[in-house]
Structure formats: C-alpha cells, structure tokens
Amino acid sequence: MIVADKKPIEEIIKEIESYNKVLILGCNECVTVCEAGGKKEVGILASALRMYFLNQGKEMKIDEVTLERQCDHEYLEEIRDRVDKYDAVVSLACGVGVQFMAEKYQTLPVYPGVNTCFLGVTEKRGLWTERCQACGKCILAKTAGICPVSRCAKRLLNGPCGGSTKGKCEISKELDCAWQLIVDRLKALGKIDDYEKIIPLKDWSTDRAGGPRKVAREDVQL
Amino acid sequence: MNCKTPSKLEKILAAGHLAVTSECGPPRGSNIEHIVHKAGLIKDHVDAINITDNQTSVTRLCSLAACIKLKLMGLEPVLQMVTRDRNRIALQSDILGAAAFDIFNMLCLSGDHQSFGDCAQGQNVHDLDSMQLLQTVRHMRDEGKFLGGGDIDRPPKMFVGAAANPFADPFEIRVPRLAKKVAAGAEFIQTQCIYNLDKFELWMKMACDRGLHEKVCILAGLTPLKSAGMAKYMKNRVPGMDVPDDVVKRMAAAPKEKQPEEGIKICIESIQRLKEVEGVRGFHIMAIEWEEKVPEIVEKTGLYPRPKVD
Numbered sequence: 001m002i003v004a005d006k007k008p009i010e011e012i013i014k015e016i017e018s019y020n021k022v023l024i025l026g027c028n029e030c031v032t033v034c035e036a037g038g039k040k041e042v043g044i045l046a047s048a049l050r051m052y053f054l055n056q057g058k059e060m061k062i063d064e065v066t067l068e069r070q071c072d073h074e075y076l077e078e079i080r081d082r083v084d085k086y087d088a089v090v091s092l093a094c095g096v097g098v099q100f101m102a103e104k105y106q107t108l109p110v111y112p113g114v115n116t117c118f119l120g121v122t123e124k125r126g127l128w129t130e131r132c133q134a135c136g137k138c139i140l141a142k143t144a145g146i147c148p149v150s151r152c153a154k155r156l157l158n159g160p161c162g163g164s165t166k167g168k169c170e171i172s173k174e175l176d177c178a179w180q181l182i183v184d185r186l187k188a189l190g191k192i193d194d195y196e197k198i199i200p201l202k203d204w205s206t207d208r209a210g211g212p213r214k215v216a217r218e219d220v221q222l
Numbered sequence: 223m224n225c226k227t228p229s230k231l232e233k234i235l236a237a238g239h240l241a242v243t244s245e246c247g248p249p250r251g252s253n254i255e256h257i258v259h260k261a262g263l264i265k266d267h268v269d270a271i272n273i274t275d276n277q278t279s280v281t282r283l284c285s286l287a288a289c290i291k292l293k294l295m296g297l298e299p300v301l302q303m304v305t306r307d308r309n310r311i312a313l314q315s316d317i318l319g320a321a322a323f324d325i326f327n328m329l330c331l332s333g334d335h336q337s338f339g340d341c342a343q344g345q346n347v348h349d350l351d352s353m354q355l356l357q358t359v360r361h362m363r364d365e366g367k368f369l370g371g372g373d374i375d376r377p378p379k380m381f382v383g384a385a386a387n388p389f390a391d392p393f394e395i396r397v398p399r400l401a402k403k404v405a406a407g408a409e410f411i412q413t414q415c416i417y418n419l420d421k422f423e424l425w426m427k428m429a430c431d432r433g434l435h436e437k438v439c440i441l442a443g444l445t446p447l448k449s450a451g452m453a454k455y456m457k458n459r460v461p462g463m464d465v466p467d468d469v470v471k472r473m474a475a476a477p478k479e480k481q482p483e484e485g486i487k488i489c490i491e492s493i494q495r496l497k498e499v500e501g502v503r504g505f506h507i508m509a510i511e512w513e514e515k516v517p518e519i520v521e522k523t524g525l526y527p528r529p530k531v532d
Contacts, residue, residue, distance in 0.1 A: 153335050154306070154346065158353035158402060160395075161332050162387030162414055163461035170461035171335045183392050196398050198406055201310070201354045201369070 001030035001121075002094040003128040004037060004114040009048055012090055015111045016049075019087035020059065024049075024113070025079075025101065026066030027093035034128050036114045037092025039066040045092070045113065070097025076104050083108055118150070136206025136213060142199055144185040151178035157199040226409075227363075229326035229381035230298045231270040233531040234504075235410065235439045240497065241504030242525050243300060243412065243441060244516050245272035248283035257288045261297055263513045267520040269528055270298040270327055272412070272506070276307065279339025286316055290323045300383070301325050304333025309349040310358065310369055317359060321378030328380045329412060330355040353406045356384055360407030382407055386440075387414035388425035389464035397428040404438045411438055412506040415445040417456070418464040419495060426501045435501030442496045443506045446515060447485035450474040486515055493523040 016022050024046045032038025046064045053060035063086070067075045070093035083089070088109040091098040095116040102110040118130040133150040139157070140147055149155045153171045160179030163170025167180045186192045206213065225232050234241050244264050249256035261271055271292060275285040289299035301320050308316065320328065332352040336344050350358060358369060359382050366377040384403045388396050400411065416422045422442070429435055447453045450473040457465035469488065476484040489507075496502050505525070509515050520526045 153337075154332050154351070155348045156332060156351040158351050158406075160390065160392070160399075161352075161462075162385065162390045163334070164391045165461050166391055171337050177391070180392055183395050192395075195395055196402050196405070198353055198357070198402060201350060201357070204349065 001033055001119070002096070003034045003117045003120040003130075004031050004094050005034075005117055006036050006041065006045075007113055007115055009045070009052070012045070012111065012113055013049070013052060016088055016090060017053075017058075019109075021061040021063075021086045021088075022049075023063050023065060023079075023083070023086040023089045025070070025089050025091045025093070026064070027070045027091075027097050028066055028068045029071075029093075031093055031097075031114060032066075033122065035126075037094075039064075042066050042092055045090070070094075071100055073104070076101060133207075135202075135204070136210075137203060139199065139202070142194075142197070144182050144189060144191070144194075146178060146182045146185060148178045148182065151176070151181070157202060227326050227379040227381045228324070229270075229379075230531060231300070231327050231410070232381040234269050234529055237529065237531060239504075239529045240502075240525060241270075241439070241441060242268045242520055242528065243270045243272060243504070243506045244268045244513070245274055245300075245302075245506070245508050246288070246513060247274045247277055247511070248285065248288045250280070250282055252283060254283065254288065254291050257283070257291060258295065260513045261292055261295065264516040265295075265297055267517045267526055267528065268507070269504075270300050272300040272302055272329060275302040275304045275331070275333065276339070277334065279306070279334050279336045279341070281340055286319055289320060289325050293323050293325055298327065299325055300327040300329055302329045302331060303355065304331045305348055305350050305352060305355050306333035306336060306346045309347050313350065313355060313358065314362065314368060317362060317378050317380070318374070321376070321380070324379075326379055326381055327383065328359055329383045329385065330359065330408075331385055352384060353403060356382060356403060356406040356408050381409055383410040383412060384408040385414065386411045387462050388416075388422050389414055389418060390462035393421075393425075396425055397432065397434070400429055400434055400438075401432060404434055408438055410503075411440045413440065413443040414462060415443050415456070415508060416492060416496070417453075417469050418466050419492060421464060422496070423499055426499050430501045435503075439503040440501055441504040441506040442493075442499075442502050443508060444489050444492055444519075445508045445510060446489035446512065446519065447473055447481075448512060449478070449481045449485070450476075452485075486519060489519055490522050493519070493525075497523070 024042045026039050026042035042064045046062050050062050069075045090111045090113040091101050092113040098112045119132040120128050120130045123129050130150050135149050164177040169175040169177045225236050246260040273285045273288040285302050289301045292299040330352050336346050359380050366374050386400050453470045453473045456463045
C-alpha cells in the first residue's frame with residue numbers, strides 16, 4: 001500500500017486560515033490502513049481544527065467526508081454537487097488523491113493533509129516500512145525476493161557495502177541491511193551461489209528518471 | 223606479466239614488488255596547496271597517492287582536480303570515484319577528464335552515505351554501484367566504447383581498483399564479494415584498515431584458496447592509530463570497522479603522550495606480519511591527517527627505497 005503520515009496540524013492551519021468553509025476529505029484505502037487519512041483521522045483533524053479556530057475567535061465551517069478512493073473518477077464525482085460550498089479542501093489522501101482531486105476541480109484550492117511516504121507494509125500496528133520504489137522493472141527474481149532498490153540506503157544492486165555491521169545498515173542500527181537479508185534468504189533457498197552473479201547496470205528509464213510514467217493497457221480499455 | 227596500462231602502480235606490481243600506496247584527503251576549500259603539501263610529505267615513499275572523493279560525504283575540493291595537480295607535479299595519483307554523487311554520464315565524463323591528463327589509476331567505490339556528511343539532506347545518485355563502475359571503466363578502456371555504444375577517441379588507460387572490507391558483515395560473502403569485484407574487472411584491491419590481523423589472514427586464505435590472489439593484486443590497508451580515543455572511536459562508531467579489544471587496550475595502556483608512538487609501532491608490526499601473508503601484494507597506508515608519519519612507517523618496515531620502474 002501507499003504509506004502516508006500525518007502532517008503537523010500547524011502546517012495545515014497555515015494553509016487554510018484565510019478561508020471560512022473547508023472540507024476535510026478522507027480516503028478509505030491505503031491511508032485508512034496506515035491510519036493517516038481515513039474516516040477516523042478526518043474526524044480527529046476536523047475536531048482539532050474546529051477547536052483551534054473557535055479559540056481564535058474565527059468562524060470557520062469545517063465539514064468531513066471520506067470517499068471510497070480519491071484515485072478514481074467515479075468516487076471523486078460523488079462530491080461534485082457539494083464542493084461549491086467550500087473555499088478549500090484538505091485532502092488526507094496520498095499525493096495521488098490530492099492531485100486527482102485538484103485536477104478534477106479546477107477552481108477549488110486543494111491542500112495535502114498528509115505526507116506521502118512510500119510503498120510499504122504494516123509490520124505491526126503503528127509501524128510501517130518501505131518495500132518498493134516502483135522502479136518499473138522488478139528485479140526481485142534476482143535478489144531472493146528482497147528489494148535492494150528500496151531497502152538498501154545506497155540502492156546497491158551488488159551489495160552489501162563495507163558498512164554492513166551485524167545485520168544492520170551503516171546509516172542506522174535500527175535498519176536492517178538489505179543485503180544481509182538477501183544473503184540470508186539465498187542461503188535458506190539453497191541458492192547462495194547466485195550471489196556471485198553480477199547484476200548489470202540497471203535501466204532506470206522506467207524509474208523516475210524516465211519522466212512521468214504511464215501504463216496503457218488496450219486489452220482492458222473500454 | 224604484461225601491463226595493460228602505463229600505470230606505474232601496475233608496473234611495480236607486475237615486476238613483483240610489494241607496492242606502497244597512500245592517500246590524501248583534499249581540502250575544505252580551493253587552496254590546492256594543502257594537497258601539494260601533503261603529497262610532498264609522502265611522495266618519495268609511496269608508488270601512488272589516492273585522492274579521496276568527498277570522503278565521509280563531506281564536501282571538499284574534487285578528487286579529479288587534486289589528481290590533476292599531483293600529475294602535473296610528476297606524481298602518480300589514484301583517482302577515487304564514488305557512485306554516490308554522479309550518474310553514468312558524469313562518471314564517464316570524469317573518467318575521460320582524468321584520462322585527458324594521463325591519470326592512469328582509479329579506485330571504484332560506492333561512497334559513504336550522505337547522511338554522514340555536511341549535506342545530509344541531499345540526494346544520492348547511485349545510478350551505478352561500485353561493481354558496475356568497475357565494469358564501466360573496463361568497458362571504456364578495453365572496448366574503447368562508451369556505455370551508450372559510441373566509440374571513444376583516445377580511450378582511458380586506467381589501472382582499475384576496488385575496495386574490499388574483510389571485516390564487514392556477512393563475513394561468509396566477503397570473499398565471494400571479492401570474486402565478484404574481480405569478475406567485474408578489478409585489477410587491484412585496497413582493503414579497509416586492518417586491525418584484526420587474524421580475521422584478515424583468514425579472509426586472505428579463503429581468497430587464496432579460490433585463487434583470487436593470482437587474479438587481483440591485494441594491497442592491505444593500514445591506518446596508524448593516533449590515540450586510544452581514536453581506537454575506541456573506530457571500534458564503536460565507524461561502520462564495518464573491526465578493532466579488537468587488545469588493540470584498544472594496548473593503546474590505552476600507553477601514556478597519552480606516547481600513544482601516537484604506540485600507534486605507529488602497531489602499524490609497523492602489522493605490516494611486518496602481513497608481508498609474510500600469501501596474496502598480500504603491497505600496502506595502502508591511510509595516515510589520516512598524519513601524512514608526515516608515512517615515511518617513517520615505510521622506512522621501518524623495509525619498504526624503502528621504493529623501486530624504480532620505466
């Protein structure tokens with residue numbers, strides 16, 4: 001899933017304090033799972049903002065809506081008849097949702113309410129970690145199912161570097177060395193000899209380097 | 223042994239001599255006289271001088287400019303190049319820049335993570351890794367081609383090296399990793415600083431068992447300790463560094479004013495012992511901001527005078 005984290009409320013207040021009617025728009029997908037932008041967080045943020053502006057003596061109407069998704073036209077259309085009532089929207093969806101919302105409602109200011117962080121997993125309640133950087137050309141088949149692009153601080157395709165110590169990365173003792181994990185798993189799979197196969201220069205044109213990307217599938221297009 | 227490049231370092235190794243290299247870190251400014259001074263301290267006692275490339279990710283005068291300066295002084299630089307700060311366009315371009323000034327040695331590294339340095343908020347590049355940089359230089363030299371396939375007018379003639387850290391984890395892949403670097407094109411290796419000689423010897427033996435010592439010239443890396451504090455710092459704070467307790471104790475047992483002397487003594491004893499280890503083809507003495515001690519170390523280990531080669 002896409003993992004996001006809450007923005008500091010002070011930052012959100014700064015963006016919206018000049019308005020009078022603001023919609024807090026949640027998303028029922030990834031940001032709900034990572035507890036940053038679902039219905040629950042929309043409620044908490046809206047209450048906190050109401051309290052803040054009340055204390056400031058400012059009249060501020062703050063409403064709450066949480067959509068099924070903010071990355072699909074059909075769900076964003078659900079609020080078309082209502083958005084005119086607001087001066088601005090704070091979207092708690094990931095950066096994708098914020099942008100799609102902005103694209104759809106050309107004259108409506110839309111502000112991000114979360115920081116979009118990475119593609120990751122829930123390791124346990126309250127702890128999410130990165131697994132993928134969407135490089136567009138998956139090499140997991142060569143690295144025992146563990147991604148050095150997203151999990152090695154230097155994205156070394158032929159690691160580990162000389163800083164790997166007791167299974168941890170040189171930049172933090174909290175962080176597993178991706179190449180230690182790869183070596184451990186290659187051993188578990190009985191494929192440690194594969195370690196010596198040099199992974200060639202990567203084609204990064206499918207990554208950020210190639211410019212904005214798209215996937216076009218004629219077979220499923222209507 | 224035929225030489226593939228005009229590198230003096232390659233010639234010395236090919237002639238069967240124990241090679242001696244050292245390194246100088248460029249200054250935090252544009253006064254290149256600092257590097258001229260440092261090089262002057264060691265030039266008669268080493269065969270080649272590595273110039274570090276923004277080591278520990280702290281911004282410094284660039285390695286290439288400092289190497290050119292040494293070359294113009296008639297010295298033999300080893301251009302260190304990390305993949306952290308340049309993409310494949312810049313790497314190839316800088317290799318050509320070095321080649322234009324007849325810099326004949328290069329050390330291919332990934333580089334410390336930028337979070338250690340003075341621009342912790344910067345991006346890192348890592349378009350290639352150190353292994354792929356080795357492949358790139360060898361491709362440019364041996365095929366005379368760019369990565370993009372075009373012909374290079376006057377290809378670089380680099381003697382190509384890599385680093386190896388026998389002390390990092392996981393230990394069991396440290397020799398396979400060396401093999402991988404050799405397969406990628408490494409012709410010489412400069413190792414991480416050696417304080418745990420037993421572990422280094424085990425790594426060397428495993429490398430020799432695979433015949434790697436015949437495919438690549440391994441220079442053992444040494445850094446003299448200046449103080450017990452430095453020993454403890456290296457032990458506890460520098461990732462991938464292995465400083466055994468007895469080394470720390472030995473440094474701490476010396477009175478403070480005698481600790482530098484003790485550090486030099488340990489370094490000299492280490493070199494003496496490692497000279498006898500199969501597969502060790504020379505020494506890379508990294509006297510960090512202590513270049514003036516290199517001549518003493520080289521002389522007291524019987525590595526002086528340095529051999530002359532054509």
